[in-house]
Amino acid sequence: MTPPDTRHRHRTPDPAAPDHDHQLDHQLADERRYLSAARAALDLLLDTTRMRVATGADIAGDGYTAETLGRMLRGQAKALAEEPDSPLYFGRLDFGSTREAGEHDGQRYYIGRRHLADPTGTPLVLDWRAPVSRAFYQASTTDPQGVRTRRRFGWTTRRNLPAELTGFEDEHLDRPAEHLPAEDELSGLVAAEIERPRIGPMRDIVATIQPEQDRLVRSGLEESLCVQGAPGTGKTAVGLHRAAYLLYTYPRRLNRTGVLVLGPNTAFIRYVSGVLPALGEVDIRQSTLDELLARQPARQPARAIDNASAAEVKHDVRMATVMHRALYAHLTEPTGPLTVPDGSYRWRVSTEALRRLTAEVRREGLPYSLGRERLRARTVALLQRHAETRETPGAAWVRRMSRCRPVTAFLDAVWPAVRPEELVASLLGEPAVLTRAADGVLTADEQATICRRRPVKARSAVWTSADLVLIDEAAGLIEHPEGFGHIVVDEAQDLSPMQCRAIARRSEHGSLTVLGDLAQATTPWAARTWPDQLVHLGKPKAPVLPLTTGFRVPAVVVGLANRLLAVLDVDVPPSRSLRTDGQLRIERVADLPAATVAAVRVALEQPGSVAVIATDRELPALTEALHTAGVDTTTADQADGSARVTVLPAALAKGLEYDHVVVVEPAAIVAAEPRGAHRLYVVLTRAVSRLDILHARPLPAPLEG
Numbered sequence: 001m002t003p004p005d006t007r008h009r010h011r012t013p014d015p016a017a018p019d020h021d022h023q024l025d026h027q028l029a030d031e032r033r034y035l036s037a038a039r040a041a042l043d044l045l046l047d048t049t050r051m052r053v054a055t056g057a058d059i060a061g062d063g064y065t066a067e068t069l070g071r072m073l074r075g076q077a078k079a080l081a082e083e084p085d086s087p088l089y090f091g092r093l094d095f096g097s098t099r100e101a102g103e104h105d106g107q108r109y110y111i112g113r114r115h116l117a118d119p120t121g122t123p124l125v126l127d128w129r130a131p132v133s134r135a136f137y138q139a140s141t142t143d144p145q146g147v148r149t150r151r152r153f154g155w156t157t158r159r160n161l162p163a164e165l166t167g168f169e170d171e172h173l174d175r176p177a178e179h180l181p182a183e184d185e186l187s188g189l190v191a192a193e194i195e196r197p198r199i200g201p202m203r204d205i206v207a208t209i210q211p212e213q214d215r216l217v218r219s220g221l222e223e224s225l226c227v228q229g230a231p232g233t234g235k236t237a238v239g240l241h242r243a244a245y246l247l248y249t250y251p252r253r254l255n256r257t258g259v260l261v262l263g264p265n266t267a268f269i270r271y272v273s274g275v276l277p278a279l280g281e282v283d284i285r286q287s288t289l290d291e292l293l294a295r296q297p298a299r300q301p302a303r304a305i306d307n308a309s310a311a312e313v314k315h316d317v318r319m320a321t322v323m324h325r326a327l328y329a330h331l332t333e334p335t336g337p338l339t340v341p342d343g344s345y346r347w348r349v350s351t352e353a354l355r356r357l358t359a360e361v362r363r364e365g366l367p368y369s370l371g372r373e374r375l376r377a378r379t380v381a382l383l384q385r386h387a388e389t390r391e392t393p394g395a396a397w398v399r400r401m402s403r404c405r406p407v408t409a410f411l412d413a414v415w416p417a418v419r420p421e422e423l424v425a426s427l428l429g430e431p432a433v434l435t436r437a438a439d440g441v442l443t444a445d446e447q448a449t450i451c452r453r454r455p456v457k458a459r460s461a462v463w464t465s466a467d468l469v470l471i472d473e474a475a476g477l478i479e480h481p482e483g484f485g486h487i488v489v490d491e492a493q494d495l496s497p498m499q500c501r502a503i504a505r506r507s508e509h510g511s512l513t514v515l516g517d518l519a520q521a522t523t524p525w526a527a528r529t530w531p532d533q534l535v536h537l538g539k540p541k542a543p544v545l546p547l548t549t550g551f552r553v554p555a556v557v558v559g560l561a562n563r564l565l566a567v568l569d570v571d572v573p574p575s576r577s578l579r580t581d582g583q584l585r586i587e588r589v590a591d592l593p594a595a596t597v598a599a600v601r602v603a604l605e606q607p608g609s610v611a612v613i614a615t616d617r618e619l620p621a622l623t624e625a626l627h628t629a630g631v632d633t634t635t636a637d638q639a640d641g642s643a644r645v646t647v648l649p650a651a652l653a654k655g656l657e658y659d660h661v662v663v664v665e666p667a668a669i670v671a672a673e674p675r676g677a678h679r680l681y682v683v684l685t686r687a688v689s690r691l692d693i694l695h696a697r698p699l700p701a702p703l704e705g
């Protein structure tokens, strides 16, 4: 992170100090000395870690340990090596001598991204996630939490040079009489950080997390929560910082069970994927749900596309019932006795006993494959009871009977093994199977909509994204998947009930951070209310908590976008923007490509990223005009920071942000899909500083006037 090149000082002169500036210079000199000591400690740590990398392989007992240790140390060395140039800390806390200060009475702590100690083990910088750091984010004049002074540091960073400490800003929380920023007024350093141009991927916000965000970030691992927040209120940032916080606070549990971050598309994952490594967390999986399901259980990506009505049926929660019925339709009643030869004996289990056993196991409600194995074990136990009349069968006998042909043939007839993709292939490819499973659940039309015209072979089938979700549902019925200790689900308003179930299966024993905005819901199956969505996600009791302060979208743009809220028919709390610096320009033009080129040229005069957003139909002409005019562009999927202008379809804009956004023909964005007004709301709220709206057709009604 690169805070701005500003020198910040006390907000109010201290009348008791005759030479106020002189005193500040002294303080800055003290701070620079502390920084030198911290840097020296870091250099030492780096040398030691490098040495351990070199010797790690020799001291490890075996190859595996050597590799793991080596990987860990190399990662640590790399992280540390990156550290010297970046600010080592961003804040300082001075505790007073009040009762509230408790064990921190009179202590001073520096707060940074990572813990740093001197060679004697004395901490020089505390990790922002440490319990005492909480006060840095949450203490206020009304609730100082024992803190006397909170200091924020200003730095300049220049390529390949260590970050330079240029100033600081103090808040004296123990002096309420002094002029202090109101609770909702931002400090100068925080405001400057929030308004800094966005270039490249998303940054962490660790130096400026706000109290309402911090409370969410630091919720315990047991707590699942759902955050409803308007565009730019920091939902994604909160989710990522919460993942890092949880890993720090519950390392044992989460290193074993893992943390997963789910986002809506690959462009989004690309945009946010640098935040966690910057916070020192490299072992968190970040993926789209499609990618996750393609890896396991489908083992292939979606390569076909459903038509809209088929997708809608497949994503409907009733498909869970259909899948369940299709799977359990494989079970049959035993129709004859089981006879098993055993040396010179033959053991026999009656039809009646087999029926009883099968019914018993069904009632246990185990996952399908576990049920099959339970039936096998119970059948063998019955055989064993017969055998015991002659001898005492041992473990080898039990193993042999378990795998013997008659027992397996009995199971194959009564409780056959089923593979998830075979189940989906037969359901979608064989009308009789579908009719039987969907009778009374899906209408005949709905059945016809999802039934493929030709039979599908599981091995050669080409699946759609919705099919992968069905395969996952089938896999989950057959065998519980391995779960994660915590899953952060971003843009959760867009998930279908069936997608929610795929996530619920993976967090049955873990917790969720659900992030979203009902007003930005654009899929046909999107959530209308959070309680419904949370039921599908398996966490019906998770509280729905609002974030209402916007950090991205300038007030003037929020004002315009909010006019759309009235036609979106969603119940979301209003938000307010912290940004007063924005610009909005709406222009009716005759030639959209030419106007776009002109707008982009003006946009490029200012620092920061630029995006041109339009419908898929509009984009080729705009891209061509930009290229003809010599403007270098990139796409959201490729954005690597080399070109400043990204051209992207409205459908891909979700979760992304750019300093200057040029939205072309809003009416076309609204008309392009059933939830087009929601899409336009998303598109308009991508701008960090400036928004141009170019239109040849009349504007959508709510934006007029």
Ligand SMILES: Nc1ncnc2c1ncn2[C@@H]1O[C@H](COP(=O)(O)OP(=O)(O)OP(=O)(O)O)[C@@H](O)[C@H]1O
Binding pocket: 193, 194, 203, 204, 205, 208, 209, 210, 213, 229, 230, 231, 232, 233, 234, 235, 236, 237, 238, 517, 520, 551, 552, 654, 655, 656, 657, 685
């Ligand atoms: N406390 C903060 N300090 C500095 N920047 C912040 C803070 N909170 C959020 N931001 C910035 O505001 C921008 C919006 O944040 P984020 O993308 O997390 O919002 P969001 O609620 O997920 O938005 P959307 O719903 O549009 O996807 C980001 O650039 C983020 O870094």
